[in-house]
Amino acid sequence: MVTIKQVAKRAGVSFKTVSRVVNNDPTVKAENREKILAAIEELGYQPNLAARMVRKKNSDVIGFISDEISTTPSSVDILRGAQDRAWELGKTLMVFNLDHKKPTPIKLLEECRQHRAEGVIYGAMYHQPVELPETFDKQPTVMVNCFDPNVERASIVPDDQQAAYDVTMQLLNKGYKRIAFLNLNPEIVAAKLRLAGFEQALQEFNIEQSNYLVETVERVIDGHTSDVTREVAERVIEEFKPDAILCGKDLVALRLYFVLEHKGLRVGQDIGVASFDDWDCIPQLLVPALSSVALPYYQMGRAAVSRIVEMVGDKQVSTHIDRVKCQISSRESF
Amino acid sequence: MVTIKQVAKRAGVSFKTVSRVVNNDPTVKAENREKILAAIEELGYQPNLAARMVRKKNSDVIGFISDEISTTPSSVDILRGAQDRAWELGKTLMVFNLDHKKPTPIKLLEECRQHRAEGVIYGAMYHQPVELPETFDKQPTVMVNCFDPNVERASIVPDDQQAAYDVTMQLLNKGYKRIAFLNLNPEIVAAKLRLAGFEQALQEFNIEQSNYLVETVERVIDGHTSDVTREVAERVIEEFKPDAILCGKDLVALRLYFVLEHKGLRVGQDIGVASFDDWDCIPQLLVPALSSVALPYYQMGRAAVSRIVEMVGDKQVSTHIDRVKCQISSRESF
DNA sequence: GACAATAAATACAACGATGTTTTAACTTAT
DNA sequence: ATAAGTTAAAACATCGTTGTATTTATTGTC
Numbered sequence: 053m054v055t056i057k058q059v060a061k062r063a064g065v066s067f068k069t070v071s072r073v074v075n076n077d078p079t080v081k082a083e084n085r086e087k088i089l090a091a092i093e094e095l096g097y098q099p100n101l102a103a104r105m106v107r108k109k110n111s112d113v114i115g116f117i118s119d120e121i122s123t124t125p126s127s128v129d130i131l132r133g134a135q136d137r138a139w140e141l142g143k144t145l146m147v148f149n150l151d152h153k154k155p156t157p158i159k160l161l162e163e164c165r166q167h168r169a170e171g172v173i174y175g176a177m178y179h180q181p182v183e184l185p186e187t188f189d190k191q192p193t194v195m196v197n198c199f200d201p202n203v204e205r206a207s208i209v210p211d212d213q214q215a216a217y218d219v220t221m222q223l224l225n226k227g228y229k230r231i232a233f234l235n236l237n238p239e240i241v242a243a244k245l246r247l248a249g250f251e252q253a254l255q256e257f258n259i260e261q262s263n264y265l266v267e268t269v270e271r272v273i274d275g276h277t278s279d280v281t282r283e284v285a286e287r288v289i290e291e292f293k294p295d296a297i298l299c300g301k302d303l304v305a306l307r308l309y310f311v312l313e314h315k316g317l318r319v320g321q322d323i324g325v326a327s328f329d330d331w332d333c334i335p336q337l338l339v340p341a342l343s344s345v346a347l348p349y350y351q352m353g354r355a356a357v358s359r360i361v362e363m364v365g366d367k368q369v370s371t372h373i374d375r376v377k378c379q380i381s382s383r384e385s386f
Numbered sequence: 387m388v389t390i391k392q393v394a395k396r397a398g399v400s401f402k403t404v405s406r407v408v409n410n411d412p413t414v415k416a417e418n419r420e421k422i423l424a425a426i427e428e429l430g431y432q433p434n435l436a437a438r439m440v441r442k443k444n445s446d447v448i449g450f451i452s453d454e455i456s457t458t459p460s461s462v463d464i465l466r467g468a469q470d471r472a473w474e475l476g477k478t479l480m481v482f483n484l485d486h487k488k489p490t491p492i493k494l495l496e497e498c499r500q501h502r503a504e505g506v507i508y509g510a511m512y513h514q515p516v517e518l519p520e521t522f523d524k525q526p527t528v529m530v531n532c533f534d535p536n537v538e539r540a541s542i543v544p545d546d547q548q549a550a551y552d553v554t555m556q557l558l559n560k561g562y563k564r565i566a567f568l569n570l571n572p573e574i575v576a577a578k579l580r581l582a583g584f585e586q587a588l589q590e591f592n593i594e595q596s597n598y599l600v601e602t603v604e605r606v607i608d609g610h611t612s613d614v615t616r617e618v619a620e621r622v623i624e625e626f627k628p629d630a631i632l633c634g635k636d637l638v639a640l641r642l643y644f645v646l647e648h649k650g651l652r653v654g655q656d657i658g659v660a661s662f663d664d665w666d667c668i669p670q671l672l673v674p675a676l677s678s679v680a681l682p683y684y685q686m687g688r689a690a691v692s693r694i695v696e697m698v699g700d701k702q703v704s705t706h707i708d709r710v711k712c713q714i715s716s717r718e719s720f
Numbered sequence: 721g722a723c724a725a726t727a728a729a730t731a732c733a734a735c736g737a738t739g740t741t742t743t744a745a746c747t748t749a750t
Numbered sequence: 751a752t753a754a755g756t757t758a759a760a761a762c763a764t765c766g767t768t769g770t771a772t773t774t775a776t777t778g779t780c
Binding site for chain 4: 724732735736739740744746
């Protein structure tokens with residue numbers, strides 16, 4: 053690769069003068085500057101960031117460690133958001149994922165530290181508690197889509213409770229009065245929070261307990277989760293006769309659509325349906341299109357990088373949890 | 387951060403001896419080695435890869451430039467595969483994506499070159515021709531899920547033709563005799579190749595032209611693609627009366643399922659259905675589960691890194707196109 | 721116990737850049 | 751014409767490593 057000295061030789065100046073030009077130092081004669089820029093262009097010189105870093109001691113690198121990033125189709129948006137924001141701020145994202153739990157987070161963090169990453173983002177595929185090893189305290193760390201249940205650490209998570217509250221309020225405002233919530237496994241953080249938001253909205257509307265219903269559509273046996281949406285949905289419709297159903301995720305709504313089709317109930321007319329996730333690949337192509345609460349993954353990714361950069365700049369400890377607002381993608385299902 | 391000299395001081399040896407230990411040089415007394423390892427542990431020393439790189443002139447960094455990686459849920463598997471393989475080979479992947487066509491590939495490549503990436507992978511979201519700027523010739527470059535129509539360049543693409551051939555043969559071997567192919571927009575590379583594979587299999591089975599049918603389910607108006615699966619499917623079923631339908635992608639199959647449900651045709655019994663993509667989020671949850679041809683994204687990502695590393699090692703120009711075999715995920719739909 | 725042979729550590733230079741100090745080349749003022 | 755002041759370039763040190771040459775310590779042999 054071309055070095056600064058080769059450029060200097062070509063331009064007939066000392067290599068330090070080239071360094072000046074590269075770093076926009078104004079104390080360079082216009083004549084020399086032009087010669088140097090021409091030489092840079094001709095030789096295709098690119099400054100060696102590693103060498104620069106050794107000297108300047110800032111790497112502009114941010115580590116991104118992810119927990120099986122690709123398992124859900126949209127959680128990769130965290131990465132996209134982080135990537136975009138990093139680019140805007142002149143930072144480079146170095147991405148590591150730990151599929152199948154090997155390599156360990158500790159190994160990945162070591163890698164980040166060897167690259168002298170200024171901060172590290174740890175991203176999870178779904179909203180969950182994660183206990184990070186203590187070594188993560190050694191540099192600014194931001195958790196995305198997860199939080200540490202033991203230690204206070206900077207975190208960015210979706211505001212699941214507000215999301216459930218909002219969508220339930222929308223249903224109630226539209227006149228739905230008997231809402232069933234086909235929730236996910238209640239062990240899941242998101243399920244717990246959404247239930248809280250759901251009930252909060254119902255209370256505000258003074259809906260009695262007999263006029264709403266919460267059921268779980270995931271059955272866990274020996275740690276293995278199976279989906280029982282169809283049977284639960286059939287029973288709920290039969291016995292509770294809801295006028296609207298809120299689904300824990302788009303996949304539940306998809307299954308529900310088949311059940312409703314089978315029962316001859318028209319979505320949006322005979323019964324309202326809403327769900328969570330707003331995946332690219334389902335809501336828009338159901339008929340009628342499914343209204344779904346989008347998880348703000350892209351925004352969360354952006355926020356994570358912004359936060360890391362702030363932490364690096366301030367050298368301040370910031371451990372609060374950012375809850376990012378979820379938007380409802382309103383379509384025709386309610 | 388801790389430097390090698392601080393470790394040396396702590397261990398009471400010269401810093402070069404520490405370097406020896408870090409690099410597994412055997413000419414260090416066991417006694418010193420232990421003292422040094424202890425000091426490294428105590429201080430939490432991590433070698434500065436940037437400094438090492440300046441000296442050794444190899445970065446072990448591979449650049450990964452992607453064209454809107456997240457638009458389809460599974461193409462991010464390319465990244466996962468690349469990531470995993472890079473880790474196995476002791477390389478670091480530096481990921482850049484160019485959403486909304488800004489920043490330009492040229493800018494991203496410059497960034498890679500500044501980091502002295504040993505090679506660059508350019509990944510596309512779907513199988514397509516991509517004309518890379520000439521600057522990509524300056525270092526080993528591998529294209530994944532795309533190829534350059536003008537220049538011969540190392541590429542790794544899915545073998546769409548073989549995939550279509552295989553799945554069609556499976557259908558024929560199972561006794562299906564009137565197959566309709568609801569193909570994607572024929573402008574798409576994959577659509578063209580699959581059509582070829584489809585017809586190849588039919589010819590081998592001596593199926594006459596009147597016993598198969600190919601229709602396009604995507605209508606392009608002013609560059610905007612709209613999906614007309616429902617109307618096309620209804621017409622095809624009505625007029626052609628196929629005993630099996632091959633779908634251009636899972637989303638087409640999903641729509642088809644609704645049409646078939648409506649018409650009272652039972653998938654897997656009255657009619658066979660197969661498709662391409664094998665996304666995580668659709669085939670398994672349709673009833674009956676959809677058999678789909680998986681695109682080998684993960685393998686392609688791995689292969690790309692393997693290939694780059696080979697190219698870097700050999701300093702050989704390798705410009706052939708690898709076509710990676712696609713596996714059929716057989717379920718209950720045919 | 722002296723001397724060579726080997727092993728292990730140190731000393732010094734280098735990598736490609738930047739920060740600081742010094743020097744050289746011009747201006748300007750008297 | 752000379753001193754002082756200003757500007758631009760060069761010289762030198764430095765960052766945290768590794769590679770090579772050199773020195774020092776250890777061992778073996780007679």
